[in-house]
Amino acid sequence: MIEDTGIVIAFWILAIMTVANALMVVAARTLLHAVLFLVLSFIGMAGLFITLSADFVAAVQILVYVGAVAVLMVFAIMLTRENWNNEYALPALALAVLLGTALTFAALDTGWPTPPGALPAVPATAAAIGDALLDPFVLPFEIASVVLVVAMVGAIALVREED
């Protein structure tokens, strides 16, 4: 599947879009521009998921990251004063280099074994993910929902006015 010419071209376009926009997030001078570049990067990621036939994950990527995370960031920017300081630039750079090196080594060190013969046809991912979430991975799924409930109760407790 990945050998298809169209898929390869799409992969490179989307990969360049994702990485270039991620770089622009760091380079942008305005905080809100950085968020908009981040959104473009997220959309590129969603496109990469589509080239892997993961349509469910692609839709969730846009719904959660563009629709919820980016909008939350916009809210956070609107509620804070605009003081654009770079006093943590050096530690951030060091951390980024460290993380990037670690990930690169991990990626190069992995064997990436390919199964012999043609890849199996991809089933409908939404149904497969649903089965997986409710059968073998039901415990992590439930724990995640408990975390969400705790966060919601905490948020309500924070803003609640005493009677």
Next chain:
Amino acid sequence: MSILGQWYDVRDLSELIAGLSGWLRDTFDAGDGVIYAVSGLLGAAGILAFVGVTAIINIWVERRVIGRMQNRLGPNRVGPFGLLQPVADAIKLIQKEALQPMVADPLVFTLAPIAVFVPAILAWSILPWGENMTLANLNAGILFFSAMGSVAVLAVFMAGWSSNNKFALIGAMRVVAMLLSYEIPMVLAFLGPVMFAGTMSFAGIAHWQAEYHVWLLFLQPLPLLIYFISASAELNRTPADIAEAESEILAGYHTEYSGMKFGLFYAVELVNALLVGAVIASIWAGGWYMFEIDRVVPGWMIFIGKTYAFYFVLMWTRGTLPRLRIDQLMALSWKLMMPLGLFNVVLVAAEVVVWAETDVSAGMLLPIAGLLNAALAAILWIGWMQFLTGKMQRLPVRPALRSDIGVPEIAAPDHVSAVARPV
């Protein structure tokens, strides 16, 4: 009946595409990629043409219908019955100067109308226009539709922020807050039909209804009501148009836009309104399926007819209801529709389990489930409203956060002299 299955069979336009693909394959020995690209481009062009033309026609339809409802005439001067009014409007918008505030962020200001328009068009691609007429039959169709709605939120915010105008920013913040609140009951409303049909694709849900000879409208009225209210809130149309309430914040997020950039915002509003009609038609009213009538009438005509029928209901609410206040809208979403949506999910899940685990036939279970759901929907909606209206504040109260953190009184700036202040 010799035209059945031929390429010129207008009942199913996919025969045209199939004929064309066969011709390409036979004559030019074209590969699958070429055929795929050609049929995709043709379908996209058809949808774009439909959306563009209906957006122009709907300007006239909407103004005339609402004028009729409000005892006015509506546009009736340009052309017969005022039919050429949209053309006159478009010419006026095109020749207007494209104003842009000096303090605006130029790039984001220009990109915002485009960023609003793209998701509105993309969402049309997944609808079932006929039995075999779906451009993109996505497995995750409903998720894709919701994702496109949430991208539009960000585009609206781009418009409000880049205008650098306080009214635009307030309008954009209102839109974002409102859309985020209404996204939740909307997705909860979609869950009911998805659980019944066992698929998230629009074509799959329409096909399920054709298979069981029933519209989900009769089986699940409560999610339809919830979706309809959330959708009309998301559209920023009159019962819920606090984002562009002209008596409060001028025109909201598109205050600073003029000419064709404003025209795009206006067109997107109409396109989205029709899209809500199309979504209701395909999920709750069977899409192209119309009992036995769809054997005679082309499916795409039935689909467009249903779309316009639900669009008319949207115009009806717009023409007759007054604007809600922002806290009332929020209360409606969080206190009424979200609990009812959650209840509906549990109820439908129980019905699906009964259907799957016992050997009740569909002909037995579906009528009972429909009656039960309709009765429960009426009881719950009215009962919950009665229960809530006692507590729902008539006047807005001060937000709780202010008193907690002790916001100081706003002191007068130094350059304001004491004489100017009332004592």
